[in-house]
Amino acid sequence: MGEQGLSERTWRVPLADVPVGDDLVEDVLAVVRSGWWSMGPRVEEFEHAFAEFTGASHAIAVANGTAALHLALLAAGCGPGDEVVVPSLNFVAAANTIVHTGASPIFCDIGGPDDLNLDPADVEAALSERTKAVLVLHYGGHPCDMDAALELAERHGLVLIEDAAHAPGATYRGRACGTLGAVGCFSFFSNKNLPVGEGGMIVTDDDDLAARLRLLRSHGMTTLTWDRHRGHASSYDVVLPGFNYRLDEVRAVVGLAQLRRLPEENAARAEVVARYREVLHGSSGLTMPFERVEDRKPSHHLAVVVLAEGTDRDGIRSSLADQGIQTSVHYPPIHRFTSYRDSSRRPLPQTDGVAERLLTLPLYGGLTDAQVETVVERLLQTL
Ligand SMILES: Cc1ncc(COP(=O)(O)O)c(C=O)c1O
Numbered sequence: 403m404g405e406q407g408l409s410e411r412t413w414r415v416p417l418a419d420v421p422v423g424d425d426l427v428e429d430v431l432a433v434v435r436s437g438w439w440s441m442g443p444r445v446e447e448f449e450h451a452f453a454e455f456t457g458a459s460h461a462i463a464v465a466n467g468t469a470a471l472h473l474a475l476l477a478a479g480c481g482p483g484d485e486v487v488v489p490s491l492n493f494v495a496a497a498n499t500i501v502h503t504g505a506s507p508i509f510c511d512i513g514g515p516d517d518l519n520l521d522p523a524d525v526e527a528a529l530s531e532r533t534k535a536v537l538v539l540h541y542g543g544h545p546c547d548m549d550a551a552l553e554l555a556e557r558h559g560l561v562l563i564e565d566a567a568h569a570p571g572a573t574y575r576g577r578a579c580g581t582l583g584a585v586g587c588f589s590f591f592s593n594k595n596l597p598v599g600e601g602g603m604i605v606t607d608d609d610d611l612a613a614r615l616r617l618l619r620s621h622g623m624t625t626l627t628w629d630r631h632r633g634h635a636s637s638y639d640v641v642l643p644g645f646n647y648r649l650d651e652v653r654a655v656v657g658l659a660q661l662r663r664l665p666e667e668n669a670a671r672a673e674v675v676a677r678y679r680e681v682l683h684g685s686s687g688l689t690m691p692f693e694r695v696e697d698r699k700p701s702h703h704l705a706v707v708v709l710a711e712g713t714d715r716d717g718i719r720s721s722l723a724d725q726g727i728q729t730s731v732h733y734p735p736i737h738r739f740t741s742y743r744d745s746s747r748r749p750l751p752q753t754d755g756v757a758e759r760l761l762t763l764p765l766y767g768g769l770t771d772a773q774v775e776t777v778v779e780r781l782l783q784t785l
Contacts, residue, residue: 414726426659458605460612467589522550543701568703670767
């Protein structure tokens, strides 16, 4: 294993960090020297490896997780006049991409302070005759109630899309998150469990959906530059108006290296979270949501605590920052943003009830015991 990333040098305990293995560096140099940088054989290799890792029939690499969501929604047929139900406690990419298809996001609530995933009963309450799809999130890498979501989608004839940006390696009843619905979307942004910088992956078992996703990824063109370079094709047709959402070869080998060490990364994260939970849960009225649930294996993307009501979260965050400890908030609920205030037509009492109380602590596999102790000690002092 090589060095940890740059963020170590600016924070005593950064929120996230990237592992930089020697194999990754060597593989990147080899691709750079190869002279073939745009989408080609390494992207294909990354797709095969990811499909094998998740058990999906198809994996389609894309430029980032937002592109993955956008294409998944489009391939699922979401468009003007449709509604897509999505939890408000989520990254804004989910709502933005729904809007980009021409559909409208309809926000649903979460279970409560102990379960920050969507509340299936509230998803049901949010449905209308215009609902086309449900976009579920596995918050922080904790699998949401997929039995309920799948049953509901089937009963109402809806497409179930999984935002699995937090959940590579997480499983629900032994099956990989992202592979339970019609289509699953992953992000490889730098702070994720499988960090590439920018990158994403879409998985599906549906052959037609996969073919459509591949076309949408690259301008609707029937051949790739790589095919033409190899002499396997000399021209192309365009069969739908697509995008350039391709991944490139350099990032594909970074992804392959990070995928190889993902199980180790997730296991190390689980240990850090167990330590946080042991010491913090119940201290000063603070709780850690997502007690262990039978048959669900989380990927531990985020270490989120729910502060006691009335706690000065901003004060705590700035005090910790002064001591070199980086924290964050996942997430300011989408329905409260200026751009989405008008589309907020439903009461979301559980989401609103935790919005000012969520605090995300540093979490990554390379976090040392001493760093974890520092975070715990300083947080408890500050509280
Ligand atoms: C839950 C969730 N969905 C979607 C995204 C979008 O991914 P990306 O940043 O790779 O576009 C992110 C990450 O940033 C995310 O956390």
